Amino acid sequence: MLAPVPLFLAPMAGVTDLAYRLLARECGADVTATEFTAASGLSRDNAKSWAKVETDPRENPFIPQIFGGIENEMVETVRHLSESADVVDLNFGCPAPKVTKTCAGAAMMAEPDSLVEMVKRCIEASSSPVSVKMRLGTGSNSINVLEIAERCAQIGVLRVCVHGRTLSQKYRGEADWDMIRQVVDTLEPYNVPVIANGDIVDAKSAARCLEVTGASGLMIGRAAIGNPCIFAQIKSELGWIDSDLPWKESEAHAKYWAWNRYVELVDEIGSDYAARNMKQHAISFTKGLPGGKELRPFLHAIKDFRKLGEPLNLAFEAYSNRVHNTLASPDAIEMAKAISAAEIEAGIKKWRPTVKS
Numbered sequence: 001m002l003a004p005v006p007l008f009l010a011p012m013a014g015v016t017d018l019a020y021r022l023l024a025r026e027c028g029a030d031v032t033a034t035e036f037t038a039a040s041g042l043s044r045d046n047a048k049s050w051a052k053v054e055t056d057p058r059e060n061p062f063i064p065q066i067f068g069g070i071e072n073e074m075v076e077t078v079r080h081l082s083e084s085a086d087v088v089d090l091n092f093g094c095p096a097p098k099v100t101k102t103c104a105g106a107a108m109m110a111e112p113d114s115l116v117e118m119v120k121r122c123i124e125a126s127s128s129p130v131s132v133k134m135r136l137g138t139g140s141n142s143i144n145v146l147e148i149a150e151r152c153a154q155i156g157v158l159r160v161c162v163h164g165r166t167l168s169q170k171y172r173g174e175a176d177w178d179m180i181r182q183v184v185d186t187l188e189p190y191n192v193p194v195i196a197n198g199d200i201v202d203a204k205s206a207a208r209c210l211e212v213t214g215a216s217g218l219m220i221g222r223a224a225i226g227n228p229c230i231f232a233q234i235k236s237e238l239g240w241i242d243s244d245l246p247w248k249e250s251e252a253h254a255k256y257w258a259w260n261r262y263v264e265l266v267d268e269i270g271s272d273y274a275a276r277n278m279k280q281h282a283i284s285f286t287k288g289l290p291g292g293k294e295l296r297p298f299l300h301a302i303k304d305f306r307k308l309g310e311p312l313n314l315a316f317e318a319y320s321n322r323v324h325n326t327l328a329s330p331d332a333i334e335m336a337k338a339i340s341a342a343e344i345e346a347g348i349k350k351w352r353p354t355v356k357s
């Protein structure tokens, strides 16, 4: 058996909100982080940016992730966040043009000296440990993750997470786990753990990635979208846990349990902002399941997507109990239709979460 390592839920904008992070932890993720949040927004006290880094006593460790190209803004934001965070994570991996055009995210890898100086000053300003997440470099001719990761280890980062692609690859091609292995070997003398990220989708790929990279932890992103139970499934298949799971064996029941729990967590958190991604989550949960395609238009028609919980619950309940072999159960569709008809009657427009300033 492979020795167990912690499993991380990858930070993902529009996905890893607080409710989803708490859900992922109940589903076996050991570590979660907020989606990346602009240091420019946080340092200017933008209420929406601060809402993105909300947490809850159950989230332990609490790891806000920030990005930015302006050193002073990053330093001040780390100083502020580190008062309540267990770890502050710095993003040097985002390939989105709106981020890289400000020389932030993965674009920072083109400026190793500035990146390392920024990390150094953030560590000095922080009252909590600082970790970094990066790609391999900006392109196939400029792979410099070994140099940057080593310099970050020398100045005292807590850990380095590596997504095995370059900036120019975005999400294309395959993650290069051999390269991640080289980062692991390079950082070994510094005793700084490396977390491997990219293309882990199930127990088989998790085991393979661990064998190839020898990493201290594995981070899972896209495969956890709409599928938070992946963490326990991997641990269970690799023999890392033998406790009873809260859901029955089938994928259908796992989704039913997880959707129910997600809706409960949104309610428990209670803020409008907690529900902001409910529609995306609802759509993701139904992807790839029989009847999902037929059900989705009725879910899309609901304008206040805080009301999506019940019809989708009904669909998952019928599907997982094998009352229907499809998610498009007549009861769920009728309920979704009744909700959108009532909204039209009441003149309700698309719901938007409000953020308290």
Ligand SMILES: Cc1cc2nc3c(=O)[nH]c(=O)nc-3n(C[C@H](O)[C@H](O)[C@H](O)COP(=O)(O)O)c2cc1C
Binding pocket: 010, 011, 012, 013, 014, 015, 034, 035, 036, 065, 091, 093, 094, 133, 163, 197, 198, 199, 200, 219, 220, 221, 222, 223
């Ligand atoms: C929708 C989406 C949003 C993402 N947002 C972030 C983010 O906010 N911060 C970050 O470091 N990476 C972000 N990523 C990258 C992931 O954290 C991860 O590095 C990448 O998806 C590769 O892992 P995977 O192959 O397991 O998906 C995002 C990825 C996706 C698909």
